[in-house]
Amino acid sequence: MGYPDDRKYTKEHEWITADGTVGITHYAQDSLGDIVFVELPKVGTEIRAKKPFGTIESVKAVSDLNAPASGTVTAVNEELTTDPEKVNKDAHSAWMLKIKIKDPAEMNSLLSAADYEKFVSEEKH
């Protein structure tokens, strides 16, 4: 699986683009299994890097969604409330949030596509 290099990745398996679009990775959706529910914050919410901003529920488990960077939510992908399977189909286009990034420097500590791919190949059992 190729990971697009137009964005940065976290070790908690979220991605974020330079303009603040946030989603979860292909590896995350594959480990979660069939996703049945995504709970996202309202527009205007302040989210903090590495802290939970929502939850994602699959047939196996409920997991926190962690913010890759701090910022204010400017848009939420409402489609996911009715069609959570979009995340399974294409995790890298099924975005969850758009945020106004508070401190772009925070992005420097995130992983590149190549580093993330290396990270998950080691994590894979």
Next chain:
Amino acid sequence: MSTKHMTRKATRHISQNEGLIFEKSSPGKAAWKLPPLDVPEVDPAKLLGKQERKDLGDMPEVSEIEIIRHFTRLSTWNYAIDLGMYPLGSCTMKYNPRVNEFVARVEGLANGHPYQAEKISQGALRIMQTLSECLIEITGMDAITLQPAAGAQGELTGLLMVRAFHESKGNARKKILIPDSAHGTNPATAATVGYAVENLKSNSRGMVDVAALAAQMNEDVAALMVTNPNTLGIFEQEIHKIADLLHDKGGLLYMDGANMNALVGKVRPGDFGVDVMHLNLHKTFSTPHGGGGPGSGPVAVKKMLAPFLPTPVVVTRADGTLGFEYNRPQSVGRVRAFYGNFGMFIRALAYIFANGPDGLRQTTEDAVLNANYIRKRLEGVFDLPYSTPSMHEVVFSDKLQSKKGVKTMDLAKRLIDYGFHPYTTAFPLIVPGALMIEPTESEPKEELDLFIEAMKSIAEEVEEDPQYVLNAPHNARISRLDETAAARKPILRWKPDNAV
């Protein structure tokens, strides 16, 4: 040992289909007949006004034999501990001894009422007091409440007491530490009581990372909730150090006692530093579980938490009689109607008395032996992610089988065809593709061997014909259910239009 000489466990059996009872309804059928009215008739409209209801909606009208057949047929679809091994990990699905049921049906107990006067409830109170004393002795704690209805409510009660304790010292504190191998109810409980939850990573041996705990511990921590043995079936070998780290900063150690079946008669949580813990009478102490309950989740505490126990508590009065004490100003209050699930107290006490101290110890040893027998015989057939010694349950992973695309859930579905209830799948979360197996002491070696043979046979099928396993179950009443569609588009109630 080979099981070849033994009768195959599962076979085909005619299973009667059964619709919903609404589908059998037709006007005028009834399974009741009232005797002639022997009191003056009243006009319900006059008494109730607009509240009188004439149309009962879609209440089913069926005859007596239809009702009997309906529920009897449904009952034949059940899988129960009385039919075979029920190896759900961390659930302790042990046998419910018949002597417990006999004792619970003794007339004075079965017909007792929570509103009857204390002076004619001395037997019931004595049962509560004696059970309390036994559980305090078994756990090494100082005081107990029997009130909570089950484990999760026990956790809630325990943490309410933790909070009340810290508040009495002037600071409720902010957070609860929870290892990543914990039961899912633990973080839910902490959040419900108003604490922030902080995750604690396990080390490579599957235990709490004590160095990480030392770094995370500070005076904002109200308590650590630990399950011991944890959900990997591993005893926290540094539990005394964990307790010291908590206590040094004024925090409390909560133990989730769901896995107490591995400890009874061998070690006491009160002796290794636990301040508050719950027990699951419906797991460790053999009362019915999983549909047959209700559960019961007593919470045992050390002395300093005793003032916060829910009211009422059973006390011995000056004249030697037993009674309920309500005047406890620091109590967290009542957590359950009346005095808890009393029927379960009788059964748990019957179990404790029937076994005695040596019997309970033997039970623990047998539970651990059974889990390790399975571990030894299936090691290599299934991947064992943690080599640390197992207690009462063993956790494998689907690492070997997933190479063929077969995951833990598929293996579990195939196990149904062999006549067993599935083990716990995909939990604990720290093991990807977990198979969590807890046989309990109830299983004889013959049933364990059948289970082991079934698991080995499934592993062979994965190598030879993975698709066959992926499509399982094949012999069950219904084949693989679409669990995803059920979660995404749930149908929550029957409507006349749904009838086929």
